[in-house]
Amino acid sequence: MTYIEPAPIKDKENPLESMMQRFDKAVELLGISDEMYYILKVPARQVTVGLPITMDNGSIKVFEGYRVIHSNILGPSKGGIRFDPAVNIDEVRALAAWMTWKCAVVDIPYGGAKGGIACNPREMSAGEMERLMRAYTVSMLDVFGPDRDIPAPDMGTGPREMAWLMDEYSKAKGMTVNAVVTGKPLVLGGSLGRTEATGRGVMVSALAGMDKLKINPYKSSAAVQGFGNVGSHAANLLHERGVMVKAISDISGAYYNENGIDIEGAIKFRDLNKGTLENFPGAERISHEELLTLDVDVLVPAAKEDVINNENAPYIQAKLIVEGANGPTSASADDIINDKGILVVPDILANAGGVTVSYFEWVQNRMGYKWNLDRINRRSDRIMKDAFDKVFLTSQQFKVPMRIAAYIVAIKKVADTYKFRGGY
Secondary structure: OOOOOOOOOOOOOOOHHHHHHHHHHHHHOOOEEEEEEEHHHOOOEEEEEEEEOOOOOEEEEEEEEEEEOOOOOOEEEEEEEEEEOOOOOOHHHHHHHHHHHHHHHHHOOEEEEEEOOOOOHOOHHHHHHHHHHHHHHHOOOOOOOOEEEEEEOOOOOHHHHHHHHHHHHHHHOOOOOOOOOOOOOOOHHOOOOOOHHHHHHHHHHHHHHHHHHOOOOOEEEEEEEOHHHHHHHHHHHHHOOOOOOEEEEOOOEEEEOOOOOOOHHHHHHHHOOOOOOOOOOEEEEEEEHHHHHHOOOOOOOOOOOOOOOOOOHHHHOEEEEOOOOOOOOHHHHHHHHHHHEEEEEEEHOOHHHHHHHHHHHHHHHHHHOOOOOOHHHHHHHHHHHHHHHHHHHHHHHHOOOHHHHHHHHHHHHHHHHHHOOOOO
């Protein structure tokens, strides 16, 4: 399945407001000054462009594109490009800020950015998509760069679009510049381990959380909500490490087996069944709500946003929640989950495995040398485990949930770096 660099999706609550609620709590606990607050809050650069494109029928249609660089304090900014009809500047601002905190929490030397074009890729031909991506790239030649701003795939884009971006940028520079973008096809400098990177980071985070809770993986159970790229890889990797995955789900429904689901069999079934678990024979059908409230040790929400809310949070029985999706827990459910004593590994930490391996792709491109899969996995696992340990320790020091602790770690890193670099 196509890898997309994880980033929050527009949800029922305004994504910027949802992020800012947690951001504000962390800032207050850190005692950040008003001046630093606005330095961290206000995007460093916002670009809006009009892109006239010749459509297949000969007409010219103008698309609106965006690129927001939230921060470049830690290094060049990093973030995906999404093609979606609902893209707007407010959403892109929120996504860019999330990328800043996600990179900072796993100690990657990137700032946060995000881009998008308001279009419907499902109604466009490959030729129209290519012309649009190439026009967008030309309009961003003074923004993009391996030392300035490094895009990646997101909703509605993939390796194909990143290859077009790299080619158009390289033409303008008169040389091949692989490192300008990540998420490329392997033959163009893409990295091994990219597809499963986010799910693998979820697995590492889950095992780290289980260790803190003294849960033996070989005597534990899990439910994974969402069986796409992130959920299926997370489920399979947890299964390989002894965890009994009792329930999985996708858009067709949720599926439960008290004795554990054959995850490899479920993946094969899905891939041969037009990408869906519809009529999966290895489990009984249950509702999506039932999956979330099952009596399991670990719950992995890895599908859509806002699935854990103030209505179902009181009934969740899992001891550990590991957020493979972006924004799966609404801000209104935070206090309920915390009062129940459930340990939550938040999205900006748990699903940062994707941007970690994107960083590795950029490093390999800069070196002109490819690492093998074993080295990539070992290094990404170490980064994820170190980040978990730092966030967990911070949560104990400040006596706050891990979600707020993750923001504290990220905000402090960016703020301290700014102080050392200095402003004017």
